[in-house]
Amino acid sequence: MWFDTWSDLLRILLVGVSAYAALVLVLRVSGKRTLAKLNAFDLVVTVALGSTLATVLLSSDVSWSEGASALVLLVALQYVVARLTVRLPWARSVVTARPTPVLVDGDFRPDAMRAQRVAESEVRQAVRASGQGALTDVAAVVLESDGTLSVVPASAAGDRTALADVPDAGGQPTWDDRRDRPGA
Template sequence: MPDWMTILLDAVILLPALMLFVRIAGLRSFAKMSAHDFAVTVATGSVVASTVVNPSTPWSMGLLALAALLAVQTAIGAFRVRVKRAQHWTDNEPLVLMRDGLVREEALVEARMTRDDLRQKLRGAGVTRMADAALVVLETTGDVSVLTEPPEDTLVAELRGIGAPPPGPTGSL
């Protein structure tokens, strides 16, 4: 069979199979919730691409690889729900970057972010003055959440760095 037909056949088989596997495994399969979710998302894309583009890789191997990746992800997800300590191994922790308009410099260092990175996230959230940011959190997914209203204590009770804000100047972006 010509290479172009193999590529077409692989795509016709793998993409519907991937959709079926995701339906079985659940939407979490591609949710950006934790490190293992991210790794599976990247690996899944790589498996599909390498199987479709490389005619020497049989579609059955790609199918097996997809099933294995999603099965392992499902098992890890179930394990972390049942064993509380497992979440510490698989998930990042949210990190408070700003509180009450004040930047937590040590948190930026830990997050490997610059003030320019932070300013960009604030602008993206529609915040034009640092003093207007009540709470800025680097979430477990790598997203940055920006709250302009003081949060309920119950929402941030378990976040690191929610104590009193560090002294320092506030200002505009």
């Protein structure tokens, strides 16, 4: 239980260093988007990478080459999905959640809050954290696809084009948004 063999420890050290180096190399080659804090899909990929690394380290049934192949496969799949979501708007909606307004022009959106399981106290906390003292001073609070609450103060809302991809938030659609809609 406390100690098996020196060869097991040596295997963990050697495979651990080389698997770690392989993971760092694969992540550097794949770019910043691989571990970005963006959405649930990215979280799943990040957890899968960690789980794969742990399996390579601790399971003598998995060779280093199998583990490195699994790491490359996960990053390659994430890359393909990220490319598809950039090029095909419908693919983006399959993989990521759309942003949801939970407060617009100082008014809560109870149906959206209930559907997204967001409490009024959480919205108020986000408003306070943004430095606003009154809900009426807020143009929108948006639950983003990564789960964070973004606060757009009324004084900084401008023409609201930043809210164009947020349904029912009062944003003017950009050219890309109009093109992506059926019948536009």
